[in-house]
Amino acid sequence: METILIVQLLGALLGLLAVVFGAFGAHALKKSLSEAQLKSFDTGVKYQMYHAILLLILGFNLGFTTALEKNIAYCIILGTFLFSFSIYALSIGASKGKSLKFLGPVTPLGGLLLIIGWGLLFYSFIANMV
Numbered sequence: 001m002e003t004i005l006i007v008q009l010l011g012a013l014l015g016l017l018a019v020v021f022g023a024f025g026a027h028a029l030k031k032s033l034s035e036a037q038l039k040s041f042d043t044g045v046k047y048q049m050y051h052a053i054l055l056l057i058l059g060f061n062l063g064f065t066t067a068l069e070k071n072i073a074y075c076i077i078l079g080t081f082l083f084s085f086s087i088y089a090l091s092i093g094a095s096k097g098k099s100l101k102f103l104g105p106v107t108p109l110g111g112l113l114l115i116i117g118w119g120l121l122f123y124s125f126i127a128n129m130v
Helices: 003-028 035-061 068-097 106-129
Strands: none
Touching: 003 035, 003 068, 035 068, 035 106, 068 106
16 A cells, blocks of 8 residues: 555544544543543543544645655654644543553654654755755
8 A cells, every 4th residue: 555545544543533532532431531631531522632643734735755754754654643632642641540550661762763863854945955
């Protein structure tokens, strides 16, 4: 399957899931999560949606013919999954009294991949200017 199609499909899927998880958090989890846990869960939803939109924009504007373009997409995709989904698991796990401390380092790793993806995108713009 072509990278461009994968990026578009995952952008749409992550967007769809962000809406589902947002509604789930606002309604079903409202009673079982503390205010801090709910805020954390909401942060995961927001970042997921932001990056779903970014993936769609990239999917319709990049050809993914270079390693740089592919690496941008891979960093954003993997970073979004690691960042947002680890936050979901940590928030829900904490509300159930389960310690998922092993996921603690996963969230910042996901965040680092998102930063790298954005940095590579910035670099691609600079490289195209010179």
